Structure formats: structure tokens, C-alpha cells
Amino acid sequence: xxxxxxxxxxxxxxxxxxxxxxxxxxxxxxxxxxxxxxxxxxxxxxxxxxxxxxxxxxxxxxxxxxxxxxxxxxxxxxxxxxxxxxxxxxxxxxxxxxxxxxxxxxxxxxxxxxxxxxxxxxxxxxxxxxxxxxxxxxxxxxxxxxxxxxxxxxxxxxxxxxxxxxxxxxxxxxxxxxxxxxxxxxxxxxxxxxxxxxxxxxxxxxxxxxxxxxxxxxxxxxxxxxxxxxxxxxxxxxxxxxxxxxxxxxxxxxxxxxxxxxxxxxxxxxxxxxxxxxxxxxxxxxxxxxxxxxxxxxxxxxxxxxxxxxxxxxxxxxxxxxxxxxxxxxxxxxxxxxxxxxxxxxxxxxxxxxxxxxxxxxxxxxxxxxxxxxxxxxxxxxxxxxxxxxxxxxxxxxxxxxxxxxxxxxxxx
Numbered sequence: 231x232x233x234x235x236x237x238x239x240x241x242x243x244x245x246x247x248x249x250x251x252x253x254x255x256x257x258x259x260x261x262x263x264x265x266x267x268x269x270x271x272x273x274x275x276x277x278x279x280x281x282x283x284x285x286x287x288x289x290x291x292x293x294x295x296x297x298x299x300x301x302x303x304x305x306x307x308x309x310x311x312x313x314x315x316x317x318x319x320x321x322x323x324x325x326x327x328x329x330x331x332x333x334x335x336x337x338x339x340x341x342x343x344x345x346x347x348x349x350x351x352x353x354x355x356x357x358x359x360x361x362x363x364x365x366x367x368x369x370x371x372x373x374x375x376x377x378x379x380x381x382x383x384x385x386x387x388x389x390x391x392x393x394x395x396x397x398x399x400x401x402x403x404x405x406x407x408x409x410x411x412x413x414x415x416x417x418x419x420x421x422x423x424x425x426x427x428x429x430x431x432x433x434x435x436x437x438x439x440x441x442x443x444x445x446x447x448x449x450x451x452x453x454x455x456x457x458x459x460x461x462x463x464x465x466x467x468x469x470x471x472x473x474x475x476x477x478x479x480x481x482x483x484x485x486x487x488x489x490x491x492x493x494x495x496x497x498x499x500x501x502x503x504x505x506x507x508x509x510x511x512x513x514x515x516x517x518x519x520x521x522x523x524x525x526x527x528x529x530x531x532x533x534x535x536x537x538x539x540x541x542x543x544x545x546x547x548x549x550x551x552x553x554x555x556x557x558x559x560x561x562x563x564x565x566x567x568x569x570x571x572x573x574x575x576x577x578x579x580x581x582x583x584x585x586x587x588x589x590x591x592x593x594x595x596x597x598x599x600x601x602x603x604x605x606x607x608x609x610x611x612x613x614x615x616x617x618x619x620x621x622x623x624x625x626x627x628x629x630x631x632x633x634x635x636x637x638x639x640x641x642x643x
Contacts, residue, residue, distance in 0.1 A: 245339050265292035265301040278305040282317035300324035363393050420586050432458040468602040479613040482527050486642050489522040509550035516557035523642040524563050526614045534610050537603040538567045538635050545571030565637045573622040573630035583608045
């Protein structure tokens with residue numbers, strides 16, 4: 231029993247129809263001479279045979295009206311010792327060749343169809359994994375730009391690709407913006423509170439001075455008014471410095487700074503200008519064989535050390551001693567300022583760096599400091615990629631013998 235003939239599947243039938251349609255739409259092939267097979271054939275009926283008798287191998291293509299196909303003919307000379315004895319012509323229809331070509335073209339068409347299908351599916355996949363997340367990120371960024379309320383940025387960080395990096399960066403940027411806005415609002419509230427106190431005192435003193443006639447009381451009230459004006463001036467100056475600090479730190483160029491030379495200049499200036507009962511400033515450099523060079527903004531780092539030295543002076547006893555040390559600490563430079571004051575309450579070692587925090591000696595005149603010095607110092611140090619902290623100095627028995635402020639700055643590489 232003969233096997234059943236193979237039946238073409240739907241994909242094969244579809245590609246066959248597409249191929250036939252494409253072939254029909256293509257321009258018609260060129261006109262060829264008509265192949266005629268005579269009953270009594272002669273050599274001169276075929277030009278290629280005549281040329282073969284001359285020693286040439288030739289070919290010809292003719293159209294066959296009977297099969298609506300082509301006839302391919304090849305004529306070669308028959309030679310013996312380079313002498314042409316005759317010619318042989320072989321002719322065949324183009325059906326088998328065209329069928330082979332058709333088969334190859336159909337296979338190419340099927341491969342192209344599969345590739346096209348894969349491309350379409352891949353485009354949908356890419357649209358879902360690339361285009362849509364980017365559109366969501368763009369939409370969230372647009373909403374964040376136009377609204378006052380906080381907008382949640384989609385989190386694609388688990389993807390582990392560039393879109394995940396973009397999502398993480400946008401989330402960090404929006405978080406930083408909201409933290410900055412919260413800090414600005416908090417700073418504005420703190421400023422309003424700090425300015426309101428001397429203004430209230432100033433207003434009360436002015437209203438009282440208008441009503442009294444005693445010259446001594448008027449002079450006392452005028453002294454209060456002058457103190458409040460000085461306090462306001464100092465407060466506004468420090469607030470102005472703190473408000474423009476971020477922009478200035480981002481705008482100024484960083485340069486190598488010799489910390490040893492800077493600290494020596496500040497120590498010499500202190501010793502030259504100190505009063506008789508002011509504490510001495512002792513500078514100690516550890517390992518002078520290596521230069522203490524850090525990248526930074528010289529004026530701002532100098533401001534930090536001046537603030538800390540002034541703070542140590544205000545808490546030190548008369549004729550006491552302030553120690554200023556500097557040394558290498560791995561790839562960083564460590565600077566410490568030590569005083570012989572009462573130290574810092576253990577629960578305030580971090581709070582002293584908050585804005586407007588003041589805890590001054592009892593004998594110091596009220597309002598002499600704005601409470602922004604340490605906050606500004608911390609802001610400057612962190613802008614230099616450093617850290618600042620405070621701790622208490624203690625003796626062998628554990629008693630507090632003073633305060634120590636430490637600064638670690640990355641060394642110049």
C-alpha cells in the first residue's frame with residue numbers, strides 16, 4: 231500500500247499563496263526566442279550548435295509555448311587532438327530549476343515571516359519593559375513639577391539596568407528636594423523665632439522708655455535697646471552667612487590647602503591678640519615628615535577652625551590652655567581642638583550642632599552668640615566630604631576635664 235500523499239499545512243499554504251501573489255505582481259520576464267523542435271533537425275537550426283562547431287561552448291534560453299516555461303540549451307564541441315569532430319547540444323526544461331528556486335524562495339519567505347513575527351513580539355516586549363517605564367517616570371516627573379504635594383516616583387531599581395538607575399536617581403533627587411524644602415521651612419521658622427525674641431525685648435524697652443522720666447532708668451533701657459540691636463545685627467549676619475553658604479560652597483573652586491600652615495597662622499594670631507587672662511593656644515603637629523594637605527576652600531575651612539577656637543576660648547578658664555593637634559589618620563587628616571572647660575552634657579553631644587542651639591557659660595553676656603557657629607561649621611565640613619563630632623575629655627577617674635571637637639577631612643591624593 232502506498233503512503234498517503236503529504237498534505238501542506240496552513241502555514242505552507244499561506245506562504246505558497248503569498249509567494250504566488252508576489253510573483254504575479256513582479257514585472258514579466260524578458261522575451262526569449264521561441265523553442266521549435268523540427269522533425270528533421272539540422273545543425274543550422276540552432277545558433278549555439280553552429281558556434282560549438284567553431285570550438286566554442288555556448289548556451290541559449292528559449293521560451294516553450296507548450297509548457298509556458300523556458301528551455302535551457304548548452305552546446306559543446308566534440309574535439310580530438312584539438313580538432314572539432316562535431317557538437318553535442320543538451321536541452322532541458324526550466325521546470326525543475328524553477329521549482330528549486332521556488333522552494334528556496336519559499337523557505338526564505340517562511341524565515342522572513344518568522345523573523346517578522348519575532349520582531350513584532352520583541353517590539354511589544356520592549357514597549358512593555360522600556361517605553362512604558364520611561365513614560366511612567368516622565369509622567370511622575372511632570373506631576374512633581376506642577377504640584378505642590380509630594381509625588382511618588384515609581385521604583386524600578388530591582389531591574390538592575392539603566393532604567394533602574396534612572397528611577398533610583400529620580401527618587402533620590404525628589405527625596406533630596408523635599409528634605410531641602412523641609413530644611414528651608416524649618417530654617418525660616420527658626421529664624422522667625424530667634425528674631426522675634428530680641429524684637430520683643432526691644433519693643434518692650436522702647437515702650438517703657440517713653441513712659442518713664444528717670445534719667446538713670448532711661449539710660450538702663452537704652453543700654454538694653456543697644457544690646458538688642460547688636461544681637462539682631464549679629465543674628466542677621468550669621469543667618470545671611472548660613473543661607474548663602476550652600477551656593478558658595480558649590481560655586482567656589484577647590485584647591486590644595488596646607489592644614490599645618492593654616493593652623494599655625496591661626497595659633498600665632500590668637501597668641502598675638504589674646505588678653506592677659508585669656509587661655510593659651512598650644513599647637514601640636516604629629517609626624518611632621520608628611521605634609522597635611524587637604525582639598526578644599528581655604529576661607530571656609532579657616533572659618534571652621536576660628537569658630538571652634540572661639541568656642542573653646544569662651545568655655546576655658548582664665549589663663550587655661552587650648553590644645554590644637556593635627557595628624558594623619560589613614561587617608562584622612564584628623565584635627566582636634568581641646569579645652570579645659572566644663573565639657574558637654576552627654577545627651578547634647580550631637581544637639582550642639584543644631585541651628586540656634588546655645589548653651590553658654592553663666593557669666594557670659596546673654597545674646598553674645600547666635601547659635602549658628604557650630605551648625606555652619608558642620609555644614610562646611612560635610613561639604614568638604616568630612617565629618618565633625620564632639621566628645622568629652624576625661625581623666626583616669628572618669629571625671630570630665632574639658633571638651634574635644636574633632637574634624638576628619640579627606641587628604642589630598
